[in-house]
Amino acid sequence: NKGNIVNGVMQVTIPVTLEGNSRSTIRNAVTTEVQNVLGLTLPGPFQQVMYVLENCYVDCGWAAYAYINSWNSVYQGGYYKQVGVQMHELGHNFNLAHSGGLNGATYTDHTCLMGNPLYSDDVGKMCFNGAKSWQIGWYDDRKIMINPNLSGFTSWSGRLIGIANYDSTGNEPVVVKIETGTAADQFIAFNRATGVNSQNDEADDEVTIVEVTGNNGEGYAQSFLKAHLVQGESYTYVNWAGSGRNLIVKANVINIGVNPGYADIQVCLDSCDPITSAPTKSPVTSAPTKSPTAAPTKSPVTPAPTKSPVTSAPTKSP
Secondary structure (H helix, E strand, C coil), X not given: CCCCXXXXXXXXXXXXXXXXXXXXXXXXXXXXXXXXXXXXXXCCCCCCEEEXXXXXXXXXXXXXXXXXXXXXXXXXXXXHHCHHHHHHHHHHHCCCCCEECCCXXXXXXXXXXXXXCCCCCCCCCCCCCHHHHHHHCCCHHHEEEECCCCCCCCEEEEEECCHHHCCCCCCCCCEEEECCCCCCXXXXXXXXXXXXXXXXXXXXXXXXXXXXXXXXXXXXXCEEEEEEECCCCEEEECCHHHCCCCEEEEEEEEEXXXXXCEEEEEEEECCCCCCCCCCCCCCCECCCCCCCCCCCCCCCCCCCCCCCCCECCCEECC
């Protein structure tokens, strides 16, 4: 019923047609009508507000779009039912940018919901990648930072568990940040495909390495998958930070036969010595205090009648 919110849902009729009007015109009409009916200014008491349009008729080819670091997302047709699309757009509301893959394209990191991997009503048990997991702040008590640029650094070794096992006992990190000395830092995670991440779409149970393009992993920034490693594989940064030395990330052991499953990794300058005992967590620097989020790049912007944040690029329909 108009004006009644039932199970979190209400329906309104807007005074403009879906045919022949732009996305911004339609979205603004919905905002105005909802505010008039409820007698408040959105978001009001709500944390997130999703607009669902019955279909798209102009400038289509998109599934949904969302406002960055804000409360609003917009869906067309049946895409609102698809969990992966919902979580992607909510990720934008949470100030997360897109996640690109090994090919350098914007959306192709399918270890991460910000890479658009899932389009289904019944599939959606998947998490964000290491860079996004560092940024979002949900796992601050289980993340660490290492700095290979510090004098005396030769290597670090440690054990990672997956995001799905975040609430397990112990203190193993779920993400490790490698400080580069620039705003484009590197992040290591164990992509354990179980529980809330059991429907992951790429690199199940592998060690993933992700790079951000700015903001030190603390704010809105595109990320790119650099590598995913099975047991025994390594990834090398040639001429690390212009030092003339190589930095190696190695997956020594991956064990998913225990609970929680884990990955033992090394980060070494020039070469990694064999690990013969339980890994240590030294030297490690503490995770930095979060600084205020930098304003995201304004592209593309959706106009709105009141001051409104930047929108992400629309999620492409499959």
